[in-house]
Amino acid sequence: MAQLGGGNQPILILPEGTNRLLGRDAQRMNIMAGKVLAETVRTTLGPKGMDKMLVDSLGDIVVTNDGVTILKEMDIEHPAAKMLVEVAKTQEDEVGDGTTTAVIIAGELLKKAEGLLDQDIHPTVIATGYRQAAEKAQEILNVISIDADDRDTLLKVAMTAMTGKGTEKARKPLAELIVSAVKQVEEDGEVDTDHIKIEKKDGAVVDDSTLVQGVIIDKERVHPGMPSKIEDAKIALLNSAIEVKETEVDAEIRITDPAQMQAFIEQEEQMIRDMIYKVEDSGANVLFCQKGIDDLAQHYLAKAGILAVRRVKKSDMEKLAKATGAKVVTNLEDLSFNDLGQAGKVVERKISGDDMIFVEECKDPKAVTLLVRGSTSHVVDEIERAVDDAIGVVASTVEDKKVVAGGGAPEIAISKGLKEYADSISGREQLAVSAFAEALEIVPKTLAENAGLDSIDALVDLRAAHEKSLYMGLDVFKGEVTDMYRAGVVEPQRVKKQAMQSAAEAAEMILRIDDVIASTGAGRAEMEGMEGMGGMPGGMPPMM
Template identity: 80%
Template sequence: MAQQQQPIFILPEGTNRLLGKDAQRNNILAGKVLAETVRTTLGPKGMDKMLVDGLGDIVVTNDGVTILKEMDIDHPAAKMLVEVAKTQEDEVGDGTTTAVIIAGELLKKSESLLDMDIHPTIIAMGYRQAAEKAQQILEDISIKEIDTDMLNKVAMTAMTGKGTEKAREPLAKLIVTAVEQVADGEEVDTDHIKIEKKDGAVVEDSELVQGVIIDKERVHPGMPAELENAKIALLNSALEVKETEVDAEIRITDPNQMQAFIEQEENMVKNMVKDISDAGANVLFCQKGIDDLAQHYLSKEGIMAVRRVKKSDIEKLSRATGATVVTNLDDLSADDLGEAGKVTEQKVSGEDMIFVEECAEPKAVTLLVRGSTKHVVDEIGRAVEDAIGVVAATVEDGEVVAGGGAPEIAMSKLLKDYAESISGREQLAVTAFAESLEIVPKTLAENAGLDSIDSLVDLRASHETSPYMGLDVFTGDVTDMKEAGVIEPKRVKKQAIQSASEAAEMILRIDDVIASSASPQDAAGMDPSQMGGMPPMM
């Protein structure tokens, strides 16, 4: 009788595992569910989501990446789609919902291909081919004449449906002016546009400041609250008596010595303030602290001072005013000072803020965004950030496409033609990719309460004549989006297709999910009863 071999376990007890088609189905389902969650927020008629965290804080938004960041997502495949949205946000600033729903639709279409026994690698290869071809089509249908009017249309398109309808035009003008102001040739660093959000006013009260707003107040009430022709010093060290580097003990045997010691400290602070005054500065922004004695002497000299200013704000002040950030006060000279037409302390929404305005050629500006309540102003702030991102992308690339689902229909149509030239099973994957792109105009129609099938049929027919025909969700008609002024940067579509296809390919290639028992909710939301441990090796 043969001796029975002891089973060998190579994974620790409690490890959960999904194999083959089970793993693929589970991951595809997670992707589909996530895409369905954000799908209703797409387009001008998209709805909002209310997200409440564990502390009871509320966020009301229809910004795809904000929704996904605020949601507490456990499933590993779903987390990969959240990464798609984050990448889209970092690279372009808009189109996060588009990227996620395209990825979700690619996964959904791959399910029927898997049912036909097409290998996941073949599907992934077909998707990759289709994505490359889609980028070429996008290049062919892009519009390359960019002017300020086109940039305004790009900004307005990005803000449509995000609570900024009433003030789209004035806001768009502010955003385009801000981007053009900080543009360095064809490069735009959006970090140089500061967004300050304050509630208690209407959206139309938002303004662009040719300089920087600092959310701080003067350190001493005796200091001037308003200065014209300001000479600004930026200091990133503390304005106080320095502690000795080593522990020191001072023995005082005479009260006069104590008095001399105090006077010496006072003189040190006095000399620091004298250095600032001698350099000609009448405004000081300090990154560290300013002690009480220094505050007294600064106010006597008529210098407005602000302390504990954030490093990022100090950098923006430097770019806006032309000032040099000084570490050692002994080195401060008139050449290090920046200039501003006026510096004032103003009350905004019950809080004191310092306005550094009328800078000659500021390379950093501030958008003061207003709204009636905190939640409203937060959502308007997100819309403005998206618009700044897309305007910056347009300035850098110099290419735009029509909106309203037009590029997706154009790519879908030409990809279907391209699929017929491919032999092998990849043809089916390319066709599935082409059909997946139609999810964007289909969702726009559904969210606007239109019949999605009728809208798609009309769109396909209209694309026989022009690649700019898209869906006007307000009238329900198929319209020339270039004429209607619904314009998006090419980079939004390019990045969305790239991220979505790569994420779908990666998820499709997974055929084994091994989750340690320590992971939250056994295997991140997967039912342990459906997952066996590692099978014993006999």
């Protein structure tokens, strides 16, 4: 990157090999990347969406139509495309569903912006218009939302989230389990979804999935001599090892007599024995240890009839504490009866060839476990993703107590409201607001396309139906416009709110970029590809 100075002497500003795209070129490339990414996940939207098969460098296969999973598994290089992946990740973290919706709205906003840029409208004006439109969209969304958090609505929300995600046959029983799980861990109107553990095992049908009022630990008891089932369990949680501590400094013990050696060994044994006595004295008959348990300690625990599990994950220890009411004890010396938790029974069961510890029948547990079953590992993985999404949306509904109709109904209603709003404002921002309104129609349009319907006819019918009711959406199974709220297709307000907000902000950020400088090394390959528009058929920038 050089500039001629006095005496035609080049002045180097950026190191040699740096690639740079300026102004319209930078915007064009970034918009192209956003559009390609949106097109990639677009076919997965809705109940009739298709799946993607992703194969990594090791040959591991993921088959899914979950937007955020696809974007995480794809090896995306393009910097602007990475910004849209962040939109999907944020949507997943905040709500748990609507990732594909967020990305395709962002992609469509960029596409509409390209048309405005071609009309010589400044990117800042477009960004300002988009921000105004996003704020107005939130207002309209509040108007069209319905107050509801009864069990029936929650079941509908869960079933809507799982439709078209490989859980079709068992949607209703799974929804029942999910709603029960969310309601169980709810505290003061708040739901921490981390307290719902999803344990997945293949080798059975989806209908065999169960909700355990407690925690499943994917471990086995440490000694075969221990009981495999304990009724009326008194549970101790320990996060220190049951073994003789090694000295922290190097110490040398000189033994001059075999009797001293024997005494030394006996002393170590006595220390272990005292530790086990401490567990017995507390009244515990089940012990979960976060660290190791010495072989000798295992023997004494088995003799005492205590079921023990070692190397339990920290997250599982926290869930056990929430479910049983036990306190996690750091020092064994401090263990007392008051630190113990209660459970109806603790039992070891063999599930799909693996031993697992079930801590069941806890009294009002604030942590529960969903045991998800499926015929093969790929099937059960996809069911787990669907269940995870459904837990997120049910939790959002419980917290916000607001839902909207599905099937593209809110997008059409907001689009209609934004077009009316655009007519009321002056200046070039009016064009950006109108573009935002049109961009939202990508959702019902994509739903129609993925169901094999005519997207133009579907949009025309939807717009006409919205003159009568705000809840009219596209029933992709019947191929007609219907009242989605009555049909039981409902989504949490938060899904739409977050999707529109993050899509608008991401599009705004990408539009403001007018200079892309990629230094030698990491960003070089994609910049070279961008300049030549090579790497993908149809002149798309390389992303993978």
